[in-house]
Amino acid sequence: MNSRPAAIELRNLTLGYDKHPAVHHVSLTIAPGALVAIVGPNGAGKSTLIKALAGQLRPLQGALDGLRGQRIAYLPQQAGMDRSFPVSVQDMVAMGLWHEVGALGRFSAAQMQRCRDALAQVGLAGFEKRALDTLSGGQFQRTLFARLMLQDAPVVLLDEPFSAVDARTTADLIALLHRWHQAGKTVIAVLHDLPQVRDHFPLTMMIARELVAWGPTAEVLTDEHWQRAQAMHEAFDEQAPVCRSDEISPGVFR
């Protein structure tokens, strides 16, 4: 496993479900250590793209290069998470250390202290013994960020990480993203709040089933691009089959 991020290359990447494409023919390169926002209308394919980056969805066509063999920390949308399983905050955060101890390993006193430190850094000192289902939405999100901190992966992928959290918590978590960025990690986040993207993310990818624009955030977040994204999205045929050429070569994640 590599501890430094590599460049991530999307080469004519098409993604989808049951052979129905959700994101088409995207080609671009994300440099190691980049801090990137992915934006686009609802249903544009943002979560699909981040799932593929996390290695959870095999490309239908094209290639996704630079992520195989890389440790990746992935935070899916909160809506997709089950908070009812009976574990404590401490247990949840300690899962971030699995890459050090393995599934059957025991945590040392020093590792348990690191869990407490991570919780303190996200403002949850003293929450160790609390059951997950007793946390507020924002406290749960902070817990997940503490776990990400311990995962210490060179690539961090976040799907709408601030959707359930208040302004203060969001500011704290954005500060954490900046620290990860400064430490050289590649950080990629799906976001809906465009002013937030403008203020905190140097690079932006706008998608609407296809790539609308990619590059420095100020150049991407224009009215013209956003209108094009809306128009492309509205014109999309939800039942479209994979195009013929797509069937010739299966996609690769490498």
Ligand SMILES: Nc1ncnc2c1ncn2[C@@H]1O[C@H](COP(=O)(O)OP(=O)(O)OP(=O)(O)O)[C@@H](O)[C@H]1O
């Ligand atoms: N598991 C799935 N099976 C079939 N189709 C899916 C699946 N997940 C997503 N889709 C479809 O793929 C398309 C893109 O969805 P995706 O969740 O990637 O969009 P999004 O940009 O993240 O949307 P939002 O902003 O609403 O979260 C949508 O048409 C959606 O219905």
